[in-house]
Amino acid sequence: MHHGFCNRQITQSLNRTMASDRIVGIDLGTTNSLVAFMQGESPVVIPGDDGSNLVPSVVALDENNQPIIGNPARKHLTETPERAVYSIKRLMGRGVEDIQEELKFFPFRLAEDLHPGEVLRIKLGDKTFTPPEISALILRQLKRNAERFFAAPVTKAVITVPAYFNDAQRQATKDAGRIAGLDVLRLVNEPTAASLAYGLDKKQNGIVAVYDLGGGTFDISILKLHDGIFEVIATNGDTHLGGDDIDNLLIAIALDDTLGDLGLDLRNKDLRGNAGAVQAIRNAVIEAKIALSSQPSAKLDIELPGGKRYLREITREQFEQLIQPVIDRTVGPCKQALKDAGLKPEQIDEVVLVGGSTRIPKVRALVKELFQRVPHTDLNPDEVVALGAAVQANILGGGSEATENMLLLDVTPLSLGIEVAGGVTDKIILRNSTIPASATQHYTTQVDGQANVAIHVLQGERELARDCRSLARFDLKGIPPMAAGMARIEVRFLIDANGILNVSAREQRSGKEAEIQVQPSYGLTDEQVEGMILDSFDNAEEDFRGRQVIEARTEAATILAALDKGKKSPAWGHLTTDEKKKIAKMEKALIAVKAEEDYQAIRKAIYALNQGTTRLAELMMDSAVSVALKGKTMDEADMGEGPTAPHPMAKAEFE
Amino acid sequence: MTNSSLTTITAKPVPEETQSCWSCGTMRAVHFCQACGKVQPPSPVDYFTFFGLPRKLNLDLAALEKDFYELSRKLHPDLNARAGSREQEWSLQQSSLLNDAHRTLKDPIKRTQYLLQLEGVELEEQSKTATEQARSTGQIKKQIVPPDLLEEVFELNMQLEELRMHKKMGEDDPALIEEIGRQKLALDGKQESLLRELEYDWKMWDGMIQREHNGQPVSEEERKQERDKMVDLLNRRNYIRNLVRDVDEALEN
Numbered sequence: 020m021h022h023g024f025c026n027r028q029i030t031q032s033l034n035r036t037m038a039s040d041r042i043v044g045i046d047l048g049t050t051n052s053l054v055a056f057m058q059g060e061s062p063v064v065i066p067g068d069d070g071s072n073l074v075p076s077v078v079a080l081d082e083n084n085q086p087i088i089g090n091p092a093r094k095h096l097t098e099t100p101e102r103a104v105y106s107i108k109r110l111m112g113r114g115v116e117d118i119q120e121e122l123k124f125f126p127f128r129l130a131e132d133l134h135p136g137e138v139l140r141i142k143l144g145d146k147t148f149t150p151p152e153i154s155a156l157i158l159r160q161l162k163r164n165a166e167r168f169f170a171a172p173v174t175k176a177v178i179t180v181p182a183y184f185n186d187a188q189r190q191a192t193k194d195a196g197r198i199a200g201l202d203v204l205r206l207v208n209e210p211t212a213a214s215l216a217y218g219l220d221k222k223q224n225g226i227v228a229v230y231d232l233g234g235g236t237f238d239i240s241i242l243k244l245h246d247g248i249f250e251v252i253a254t255n256g257d258t259h260l261g262g263d264d265i266d267n268l269l270i271a272i273a274l275d276d277t278l279g280d281l282g283l284d285l286r287n288k289d290l291r292g293n294a295g296a297v298q299a300i301r302n303a304v305i306e307a308k309i310a311l312s313s314q315p316s317a318k319l320d321i322e323l324p325g326g327k328r329y330l331r332e333i334t335r336e337q338f339e340q341l342i343q344p345v346i347d348r349t350v351g352p353c354k355q356a357l358k359d360a361g362l363k364p365e366q367i368d369e370v371v372l373v374g375g376s377t378r379i380p381k382v383r384a385l386v387k388e389l390f391q392r393v394p395h396t397d398l399n400p401d402e403v404v405a406l407g408a409a410v411q412a413n414i415l416g417g418g419s420e421a422t423e424n425m426l427l428l429d430v431t432p433l434s435l436g437i438e439v440a441g442g443v444t445d446k447i448i449l450r451n452s453t454i455p456a457s458a459t460q461h462y463t464t465q466v467d468g469q470a471n472v473a474i475h476v477l478q479g480e481r482e483l484a485r486d487c488r489s490l491a492r493f494d495l496k497g498i499p500p501m502a503a504g505m506a507r508i509e510v511r512f513l514i515d516a517n518g519i520l521n522v523s524a525r526e527q528r529s530g531k532e533a534e535i536q537v538q539p540s541y542g543l544t545d546e547q548v549e550g551m552i553l554d555s556f557d558n559a560e561e562d563f564r565g566r567q568v569i570e571a572r573t574e575a576a577t578i579l580a581a582l583d584k585g586k587k588s589p590a591w592g593h594l595t596t597d598e599k600k601k602i603a604k605m606e607k608a609l610i611a612v613k614a615e616e617d618y619q620a621i622r623k624a625i626y627a628l629n630q631g632t633t634r635l636a637e638l639m640m641d642s643a644v645s646v647a648l649k650g651k652t653m654d655e656a657d658m659g660e661g662p663t664a665p666h667p668m669a670k671a672e673f674e
Numbered sequence: 675m676t677n678s679s680l681t682t683i684t685a686k687p688v689p690e691e692t693q694s695c696w697s698c699g700t701m702r703a704v705h706f707c708q709a710c711g712k713v714q715p716p717s718p719v720d721y722f723t724f725f726g727l728p729r730k731l732n733l734d735l736a737a738l739e740k741d742f743y744e745l746s747r748k749l750h751p752d753l754n755a756r757a758g759s760r761e762q763e764w765s766l767q768q769s770s771l772l773n774d775a776h777r778t779l780k781d782p783i784k785r786t787q788y789l790l791q792l793e794g795v796e797l798e799e800q801s802k803t804a805t806e807q808a809r810s811t812g813q814i815k816k817q818i819v820p821p822d823l824l825e826e827v828f829e830l831n832m833q834l835e836e837l838r839m840h841k842k843m844g845e846d847d848p849a850l851i852e853e854i855g856r857q858k859l860a861l862d863g864k865q866e867s868l869l870r871e872l873e874y875d876w877k878m879w880d881g882m883i884q885r886e887h888n889g890q891p892v893s894e895e896e897r898k899q900e901r902d903k904m905v906d907l908l909n910r911r912n913y914i915r916n917l918v919r920d921v922d923e924a925l926e927n
C-alpha cells in the first residue's frame with residue numbers, strides 16, 4: 020500500500036474526524052446483510068475479513084457453542100443443520116400462531132414449550148435463541164467488520180427494515196440492534212434507503228417507483244423527488260414474499276421426485292441425515308435458480324443419503340411457469356400503491372429495481388409490463404439498500420456536502436386503529452400518512468366511579484379488529500372518581516420517524532395525571548432485552564472489556580507511532596522546548612497506561628496527548644493540507660504507520 | 675410500541691407557551707426560531723395557525739406544499755438528531771403536528787371538516803352517536819337520505835340486493851352488472867358536482883371571514899347559516915361515498 024503522506028492523511032483524517040460518533044448504515048437482510056458508511060462524499064460497503072461485501076444471514080453454533088456468522092456458518096447448514104439457522108428475518112416480531120405456514124417450508128426448530136403470544140425461541144443445538152438475538156449476532160458481526168475497518172469502536176447505526184414491516188417487526192429489529200450493542204438511531208425503510216442511494220447519484224426531480232424483491236420480503240414504494248426531499252407517497256408490500264418462496268417451490272419438487280423415483284422420504288425429520296440432505300438440495304436449487312437468470316437451462320446433481328443421486332434438468336421455460344404464481348403476488352401491492360398515490364403507471368418517471376430476486380428476467384419483464392417502462396438496474400441490487408442506509412446515517416450525523424439539502428419524508432405502511440364496540444376497527448391514522456404522525460382520541464367512563472378504561476390498538480386495513488394485527492392493549496388507570504361520562508381522557512398516539520408507535524395520556528377535567536399500562540401483544544420487554552445484552556454470549560462482560568482495552572491500545576499505538584514520525588519531521592524543530600517537554604510527559608504517561616488493563620485510563624491518556632499535539636499536527640502539514648485540516652489533532656492528522664483496514668491484529672483478537 | 679410488558683406512561687404537562695426562543699431569547703415563531711433556527715417546544719395551536727394561515731377554506735395548495743417542505747427542513751427529527759434530548763422530543767412533536775396539519779389542510783374534505791370542528795360542529799360525534807345508538811337498539815344505522823337522491827338510491831339498493839342474491843346462487847348477470855356500473859358512474863359524477871358546490875360554499879365562507887377581518891360585524895346567524903350549508907353538503911357527500919363503497923364491494927365479491 021502506498022503510504023503517501025498527504026493522501027492517506029486526508030482520507031484518514033476524514034475517517035477520524037467523526038471517530039467518536041461515526042454512524043454506519045446496515046442492511047439486515049433475509050439472505051444477506053451488509054454494513055456501509057459514507058466515505059467522503061460517497062457511500063461504500065465495508066467488506067468482512069474474507070473480503071466479501073455480503074455477510075450471509077446465517078448463524079450457527081460450533082461444537083463449543085460459539086456463534087459462527089456468515090459465510091463460515093453456511094457449511095454448518097448441511098453438516099450440522101440442527102445447529103444452524105437462516106432467514107431468521109421471517110420470524111421477527113411474529114408469534115407462534117402466525118408462522119404455521121412458514122414452518123412447513125423452513126427448517127426452523129422451535130423450542131417445545133412455546134405459548135401463543137410469547138416471543139418465539141429457536142433451537143440451535145440444545146440452546147434456544149429469540150429471533151432478535153439471532154439477528155443481533157448478525158448485527159454484531161457487521162459491527163465488528165466496521166470496527167476492524169475503522170480500527171475504532173462503532174456504536175451507532177441506521178438499520179433498514181422492509182417498508183411493509185409492522186410495529187412488532189420494527190420493534191424486534193430495534194431490539195436486535197440493542198442486543199448487539201448498537202444505538203439504533205433510525206430504522207429506515209429498505210426501498211426508501213435505495214432511493215436515497217439512487218438519488219444521490221442522479222440529483223433529479225420526478226416520480227420514482229422502487230420495486231424491491233429480496234430473499235424474504237417484497238416492497239413497492241412510490242416517491243416524489245423534489246429538490247433533495249425524498250417524499251414517499253405510497254408504499255405497499257408483503258413481508259413474506261421473496262427468493263425463499265421460489266427456492267421452496269423447487270425444493271418441494273425435488274422432494275417429491277426423490278420420494279417418487281428413489282423412494283427416499285427426505286421430509287421425514289426423524290431420519291438422521293435428512294435435514295442435511297434437504298439443505299444440500301436447497302443449495303443446489305438456489306444455484307440452479309441463479310444460473311437460470313443467465314442461461315436457458317440448469318442441471319441439478321445432488322448426492323443423497325445412501326449413495327443415491329438426484330439428477331434433473333430444468334429449463335428456463337419450466338422455471339418461469341413454476342414461479343409465475345409467486346411473482347404474480349407482487350402485482351396486487353404495486354397496483355394498490357399506484358392507486359393510493361393517485362397515479363397512473365405512465366406518470367412514473369423511473370422504476371428502480373432492488374433485491375437479488377429482481378435479477379430474474381421474468382421478474383424484470385413483469386415490472387416492465389406493470390409500469391410500462393424499462394426499469395433501472397445500474398445500481399447493484401444487493402448493495403443499494405446498505406448504501407442508502409449509509410447516506411441516511413450521514414444525514415443524521417449532520418450531513419456533508421453530498422447530502423446537503425437531502426431529507427427523507429417516509430410514511431407509515433399500515434393504518435393504525437382502535438377497537439371499538441362490536442369488534443370493529445376505528446382507523447385513527449391511515450396508511451401512507453407521512454411520519455411522524457399523530458392522532459388524538461378522547462375516552463370517557465361508562466359507569467360512575469369507573470377507574471380503568473381498556474384500549475386495544477391495532478394495525479392493518481381490515482374492518483374487523485380480529486383481522487388486524489394486535490399491537491397492544493392499554494389500560495388507562497387511576498381515573499379519579501367521577502360520574503359516568505364525566506372523565507375526559509385524552510390519549511395521543513404518535514408514530515415516530517421509525518414507524519414505531521408511542522402513546523401518552525392526559526385526564527383533562529380533573530387535571531390529574533392519567534396512567535397508561537402498556538401490554539404489547541408481541542415482543543420482548545425492556546428487562547428481557549437488557550438481559551440479552553449481557554448474556555448474548557457467555558463471557559460477554561469480560562469479552563467486552565477485553566475488546567475495549569484492545570481497541571484503546573490499538574489507538575494508543577497509532578498515535579505513538581504518529582508522534583515518532585512527528586519527532587523526525589522538520590515541524591518538531593518549530594516547537595518550543597516547553598511544548599516538547601509537555602509532549603514527552605504525556606507520551607510517557609500513555610506508554611505507561613498502555614500496558615495496563617484499564618481502557619478508560621488509556622483513553623484519557625490518548626485524549627491528553629491528542630490535545631497536546633494539535634500544534635505539532637498543524638505544523639506537520641504543508642499549507643494546503645493544513646487549511647483542510649485546521650483544528651485537527653495529532654491523532655487525526657496521523658499518517659504513516661497507523662493501522663490500515665482491515666486491521667491486522669484486530670481480527671485474531673476479536674474472533 | 676413502548677417496549678415493556680407493563681410500562682407505565684404518565685401524563686405530561688403541556689409545555690408553557692412562551693413568546694421568546696428558549697435558546698437565544700429572541701421572539702419566536704410557533705415552531706422554530708427565526709433567529710437561531712432552533713426547534714421550539716410545541717404550543718397547542720390549530721392547523722391553520724401552525725401554517726400562519728387565516729381560517730379560510732380556499733387554499734393555495736402549491737404555497738402550502740412549499741411551506742410544508744420548508745418547515746420539514748427545520749422540524750424533521752432527522753435534522754435534529756444531534757440536538758439535546760429535549761429538542762429531539764420537541765422536533766418529534768412539532769414535525770408530527772406539521773404532518774398532521776399538512777395532511778388535513780391539503781385535502782378539501784378534511785380541511786372543511788376540520789374547520790367546522792374548530793367552529794364547534796361535532797361532525798364525528800354525530801356519526802359516532804348514531805352508530806352507538808344503532809348498535810344498542812339493534813337497528814340499522816339510520817341515515818338521512820338526501821331527498822334529491824331518494825329515488826335513485828332506492829333503485830340502486832334493490833339492484834345491489836338482486837346482485838348479491840345472484841352471486842349467492844353462483845349466477846352471473848352481466849346486464850345487471852353493467853347497469854350497476856352505470857349507476858356508479860352517475861354517483862361519481864354526483865360526488866364531483868358536490869365538490870364544486872362545496873367550493874362555492876368556501877367562497878361564501880371566506881368572504882365572510884374577510885369582511886370580519888376588515889372590521890365589519892358578522893352575525894352569529896350568518897355564521898351558522900354558512901356552517902350548516904357545509905355540514906349538509908358533507909353529509910350528502912358522505913352518504914354517496916358510502917353508497918359507492920357498497921357498490922364496489924358488491925361488484926368485487
Ligand SMILES: Nc1ncnc2c1ncn2[C@@H]1O[C@H](COP(=O)(O)OP(=O)(O)OP(=O)(O)O)[C@@H](O)[C@H]1O
Binds near residue numbers: 050232377
Ligand atoms: N442472479 C440471481 N437470480 C435469481 N435470484 C437471485 C440471483 N441473485 C440472487 N438471487 C436471490 O436473491 C435473494 C437475495 O437477495 P437480497 O440479498 O437482495 O435479499 P435480502 O436483502 O437478504 O432479503 P430481504 O430484503 O427480503 O430481507 C436470494 O433469494 C437469492 O437466491
Ligand SMILES: [Mg+2]
Binds near residue numbers: 046048049209233
Ligand atoms: Mg433486501
